[in-house]
Amino acid sequence: MAGREMRPAGWSSSCRHGSALPLLPLLLLLLTASAQAQQAPSSRTDPVEASALNAVFSKLGLQLWPPWFTGDPCVGAAMNASLDNPEFNPAITCDCTDQNNTVCHITKLKMYALNLVGTIPEELRNLTHLTDLDLVQNYLTGPLPSFIGELTAMEYLSLGINALSGSVPKELGNLTNLVSLSFSINNLNGSLPSELGNLAKLEQLYIDSAGLSGPLPSSFTRLTRMKTLWASDNDFTGQMPDYIGNWFELTEL
Ligand SMILES: *[C@@H]1O[C@H](CO)[C@@H](O)[C@H](O)[C@H]1NC(C)=O
Ligand SMILES: *[C@@H]1O[C@H](CO)[C@@H](O)[C@H](O)[C@H]1NC(C)=O
Ligand SMILES: *[C@@H]1O[C@H](CO)[C@@H](O)[C@H](O)[C@H]1NC(C)=O
Ligand SMILES: *[C@@H]1O[C@H](CO)[C@@H](O)[C@H](O)[C@H]1NC(C)=O
Ligand SMILES: *[C@@H]1O[C@H](CO)[C@@H](O)[C@H](O)[C@H]1NC(C)=O
Numbered sequence: 343m344a345g346r347e348m349r350p351a352g353w354s355s356s357c358r359h360g361s362a363l364p365l366l367p368l369l370l371l372l373l374t375a376s377a378q379a380q381q382a383p384s385s386r387t388d389p390v391e392a393s394a395l396n397a398v399f400s401k402l403g404l405q406l407w408p409p410w411f412t413g414d415p416c417v418g419a420a421m422n423a424s425l426d427n428p429e430f431n432p433a434i435t436c437d438c439t440d441q442n443n444t445v446c447h448i449t450k451l452k453m454y455a456l457n458l459v460g461t462i463p464e465e466l467r468n469l470t471h472l473t474d475l476d477l478v479q480n481y482l483t484g485p486l487p488s489f490i491g492e493l494t495a496m497e498y499l500s501l502g503i504n505a506l507s508g509s510v511p512k513e514l515g516n517l518t519n520l521v522s523l524s525f526s527i528n529n530l531n532g533s534l535p536s537e538l539g540n541l542a543k544l545e546q547l548y549i550d551s552a553g554l555s556g557p558l559p560s561s562f563t564r565l566t567r568m569k570t571l572w573a574s575d576n577d578f579t580g581q582m583p584d585y586i587g588n589w590f591e592l593t594e595l
Contacts, residue, residue, distance in 0.1 A: 385438040387416040387446045394468035395434070395448060401465065402458040402480075408432050416446035425452045425474060432456065437471065447471035449495075455479040462487050462506075471495055473519075479503040486525060488513040495519060502526040502548060510554070512537040524548035526572060536561040543567060545591070551575040558583050570594040 395415055399407065408430070416436035425433055435450035449471050461484030462477070473495050482504040490499070491513025497520060506528040514523070515537025523544060530553040538544075539561020546569060555577035563585035569592060586592065 385416070385444050385446050387414050387436065387448065388440075390468050391448045391471070392416075394465040395451070397465040398451075398463045398469075399432070401463040402453065402456075402460055402482075404432065404453070404456065404458065415448065425450050425476065435474075450474040452476040453480070458482060461485070462490075462501075464489065466490070467492060469493070474498040476500045477504065478524075482506055484508075486511060486514075486528075486530065490514065491516040493517070497543075498522045500524045501528070503528075505529050507531070507553075509533075510535055510538075514538060515540040518542060520544055522546035522548075525552055527551045529553050531555065533557065534559055538562070539564045541565065546570045548572045549576065554578065556580075560585075563588070565589065566591070568592055 392415055399411070410430075415434060416438060424430065425435065427433070430452075432451070432453045434448050434452075436446040437449045438446040440447060448469055451469065451472060451474070454476055455478065458477070458480035460482065462482060464487070466472075466475070467489045470493060472493050474497060475493075476498070478500045479502070482501070484506065485508040486501065486506050488511035490496075491511060494516060496517045499517065499520060499522070502524045503526065506525065507530060509532035510525070510530060512535035514520075515535060517523075518540055520541045521543055523538075523541070523546070526548045527550070532554065533556025534549070534554060536559040539559055542564060544565050545567050547565075548570075550572040551574070553576065557580035558573075558578060560583070562583065566589060568589040571592070571594065573595075586595070
């Protein structure tokens with residue numbers, strides 16, 4: 343991209359300064375070569391992840407496949423995508439620095455409010471480099487699968503506004519890099535597993551209207567980085583835990 347942007351600048355400065363004109367062919371050649379080097383695909387998506395992404399899209403009944411999804415997912419327009427940009431949805435982000443910049447891994451996946459139906463596909467299990475997964479506001483049913491707990495690079499896990507059922511798997515406690523966890527507005531049941539107290543980096547927990555019951559686990563005393571907790575509209579029982587008073591970063595409850 344940088345190569346392409348430099349070309350017009352090179353042209354105009356050569357035209358202004360007549361003395362640079364004899365150098366123009368050489369300059370052009372260099373710029374063309376650099377632009378080609380930029381465009382030549384020097385890296386490609388890990389094939390296991392590419393096929394997993396493909397399977398996830400199919401299984402969730404994605405109606406309109408994104409225009410960037412042609413061939414290798416980590417090449418082309420997908421590389422421009424920011425998960426915050428509504429124009430890219432679904433969207434991915436890739437990290438292409440592995441194996442001396444030759445292998446790309448899919449690090450973020452957003453499929454926000456796309457009328458997706460079905461259960462959370464098992465193929466997600468193969469997107470082992472995910473740090474951010476956003477499946478918010480779809481029609482996902484079935485369990486919140488325990489295999490999500492294998493995706494230990496995860497920092498932002500957003501499953502809110504769906505129809506997931508069953509209990510919260512204790513394996514989520516293995517996601518010790520999590521900064522934000524949300525499964526608000528679902529049809530889950532049972533209590534919060536005490537293993538979630540292992541999420542020492544957790545800053546945001548959105549579990550309102552999730553169908554939960556029982557006490558807040560005493561292990562949450564360790565969640566000292568908590569800034570935002572939304573937990574209303576559940577059937578939680580017992581006392582308001584004292585440890586909340588030791589969550590010194592808390593700004594929203
Ligand atoms: C990336 O975004 C830039 C700026 O919007 C655009 O010029 C370029 O064509 C895009 N690249 C791809 C491969 O879509
Ligand atoms: C990595 O790539 C660079 C540039 O292509 C090359 O010089 C270097 O030998 C490579 N290193 C390895 C470990 O392959
Ligand atoms: C993950 O990838 C491996 C290797 O391609 C494949 O054998 C396996 O079936 C995949 N797992 C899932 C759940 O799709
Ligand atoms: C929770 O929901 C699952 C499936 O929806 C059901 O099988 C189970 O009995 C429920 N458990 C409780 C404690 O309500
Ligand atoms: C993940 O969590 C489960 C239940 O908490 C535990 O039994 C398992 O050993 C953990 N797996 C890893 C790889 O840590």
